[in-house]
Amino acid sequence: AAGVIQSPRHLIKEKRETATLKCYPIPRHDTVYWYQQGPGQDPQFLISFYEKMQSDKGSIPDRFSAQQFSDYHSELNMSSLELGDSALYFCASSPPGGETQYFGPGTRLLVL
Amino acid sequence: AQSVTQLDSHVSVSEGTPVLLRCNYSSSYSPSLFWYVQHPNKGLQLLLKYTSAATLVKGINGFEAEFKKSETSFHLTKPSAHMSDAAEYFCVVSEGGGGNKLTFGTGTQLKVEL
Numbered sequence: 001a002a003g004v005i006q007s008p009r010h011l012i013k014e015k016r017e018t019a020t021l022k023c024y025p026i027p028r029h030d031t032v033y034w035y036q037q038g039p040g041q042d043p044q045f046l047i048s049f050y051e052k053m054q055s056d057k058g059s060i061p062d063r064f065s066a067q068q069f070s071d072y073h074s075e076l077n078m079s080s081l082e083l084g085d086s087a088l089y090f091c092a093s094s095p096p097g098g099e100t101q102y103f104g105p106g107t108r109l110l111v112l
Numbered sequence: 113a114q115s116v117t118q119l120d121s122h123v124s125v126s127e128g129t130p131v132l133l134r135c136n137y138s139s140s141y142s143p144s145l146f147w148y149v150q151h152p153n154k155g156l157q158l159l160l161k162y163t164s165a166a167t168l169v170k171g172i173n174g175f176e177a178e179f180k181k182s183e184t185s186f187h188l189t190k191p192s193a194h195m196s197d198a199a200e201y202f203c204v205v206s207e208g209g210g211g212n213k214l215t216f217g218t219g220t221q222l223k224v225e226l
Contacts, residue, residue, distance in 0.1 A: 042218050043202075092214075103155050
């Protein structure tokens with residue numbers, strides 16, 4: 001069965017650079033969620049999109065923005081990167097009317 | 113606001129013995145509860161979910177969990193641990209009430225010894 005696809009899987013950036021993370025949800029899923037998991041931490045909700053509109057917002061820094069496109073894929077844009085942004089970034093998707101979120105493998109971001 | 117508390121940060125069992133990972137929840141709504149597992153350097157895999165149907169929920173790999181409203185608990189159990197069960201386990205609550213963002217517990221690291 002198709003799963004959530006995230007790219008890239010690994011990313012190394014310098015401080016103050018920008019990064020773009022991509023997420024391709026499971027086919028026919030209409031809701032996408034982004035989570036950040038710091039080293040040794042539990043995942044923290046950042047933001048979600050339903051039918052291309054932002055549906056909820058969590059602890060997402062103002063330096064970050066995200067959107068969902070017409071094909072339902074989503075991109076998380078991160079600017080002015082800081083050392084503390086080094087983390088595993090997960091994307092999850094859920095089907096119409098469904099509550100269960102299915103997670104991608106994550107993008108590991110390292111900021112040097 | 114919803115939250116979950118995982119009572120043990122580390123649990124160590126011998127292979128073939130029972131596993132118990134404890135979780136208590138707090139929610140303003142009738143909660144939806146999940147257990148996810150994360151193997152080292154891997155993503156999050158759904159083990160099982162409770163969404164107000166049967167209170168005893170069976171998941172993958174022989175795991176099950178029982179929703180106890182009176183105790184606000186959702187403990188994860190398995191009769192016999194296997195080496196491959198060694199991983200981090202997260203108890204998770206969904207906001208519900210129209211919002212679906214997940215709130216994770218702090219995780220329980222399960223170690224399985226020979």
